[in-house]
Every structure is written in structure tokens, then in C-alpha cells.
Amino acid sequence: MASVSVSHLILFIASMMIAASVAGVFTSSIGQLSGAISEQGLDVSQDVRTDVEVISDSGSDAIYDSGNITLYVKNTGTERLAADPGQMDVLVDGQFVTAYEVTRADGNGAWQPGTVVRVEIAQSLDPGDHRVQLTVNNDEEVFEFRL
Structure with missing residues (x-):
């Protein structure tokens, strides 16, 4: 037991x-x-x-000038973003681009909600239809224009 x-x-x-x-x-x-x-x-x-909008006019002649694409992008979200190239991914006609600069349009530091940055992309383009895709924190914006 x-x-x-x-x-x-x-x-x-x-x-x-x-x-x-x-x-x-x-x-x-x-x-x-x-x-x-x-x-x-x-x-x-x-x-x-995060939300951004491309506010450039697709019919404007100021979009492309001798090898440079210039876009104006507004931060319409509530997230404060850095105004530097590491903040966004840029594709031009489906090709990833690393040669671009991002500056605040008014020249003052960070990309606060409601402010605009100028994105200058060094890219040679032929006449015809073109497409630029910007991706910021998984928010994708597509801008189409014709030369």
C-alpha cells in the first residue's frame, strides 16, 4: 500500500x-x-x-525641364514626415529612382501636415506619356503627365 x-x-x-x-x-x-x-x-x-497628395498640374510645362522632373507634394495627413529622400520611394515609368532631392517649398525644416515639398527627380525622358509613383509610409500616389 x-x-x-x-x-x-x-x-x-x-x-x-x-x-x-x-x-x-x-x-x-x-x-x-x-x-x-x-x-x-x-x-x-x-x-x-500618413497621406500625401501630388498637387502639381499635369498640364504644366514646369513639370519637366531638361532632364529634371519637378513635383510638388502636400502632406495632407496628420503624421509629421522628414523632408528627405529616405522618406519616400520614387518610381518613374516603373523604374526605381535614387537620384532625387526633397526640399520644403518654403525652405523650413520638417514636412509638417499641411505643408508642401518640392521633389526634384533627375531623369531624362522621351516625348510621350509618363508616370511617377511616390510611396510614403505605404501611401502610394501616382502622377501622370505627357511631354
Whole structure:
């Protein structure tokens, strides 16, 4: 009879140790998952608050001048953006462009909501239809014009 009690006691202790180790693993995994969800929530929040609009006139002769495309882009969202080339991705006629500059139209620092930046893209174009795609924090804007 005593041998049955001892074996039950050993099985009980072993099952408690296994349960404690499983609980420790779950606690650690849930903590990591919670952190990842918080980070993703911040990224999505930034994407939602970002909105830009190309305000250049597609019929204007000022869009293209001897190898340079000049666009004016307004920050219509609520997110403060950096007025630098690292803030946006630029594609001209489907080709990724790295040779471009971004400056505030009034020359004052950051790209606040409601302000305009000038995007100057060094790109030679042939006569015809052209398309510029700007992507800022997953907000895509397409500007089409003809030379």
C-alpha cells in the first residue's frame, strides 16, 4: 500500500514540474507576442496617419525641364514626415529612382501636415506619356503627365 502512495507522489511531483515548465514557456512566448503586436500597431498607426497628395498640374510645362522632373507634394495627413529622400520611394515609368532631392517649398525644416515639398527627380525622358509613383509610409500616389 505504501508503494502505491510513493509512486502516486512521484507521478504527482513529475506532473507538477512539467506543468510549471510549460507555463514558463507559454509566459515567455506570450510576452514576445505581445511586444510584436505592440510594434506592429505603431507601424500601422503611422501608415494610417500618413497621406500625401501630388498637387502639381499635369498640364504644366514646369513639370519637366531638361532632364529634371519637378513635383510638388502636400502632406495632407496628420503624421509629421522628414523632408528627405529616405522618406519616400520614387518610381518613374516603373523604374526605381535614387537620384532625387526633397526640399520644403518654403525652405523650413520638417514636412509638417499641411505643408508642401518640392521633389526634384533627375531623369531624362522621351516625348510621350509618363508616370511617377511616390510611396510614403505605404501611401502610394501616382502622377501622370505627357511631354
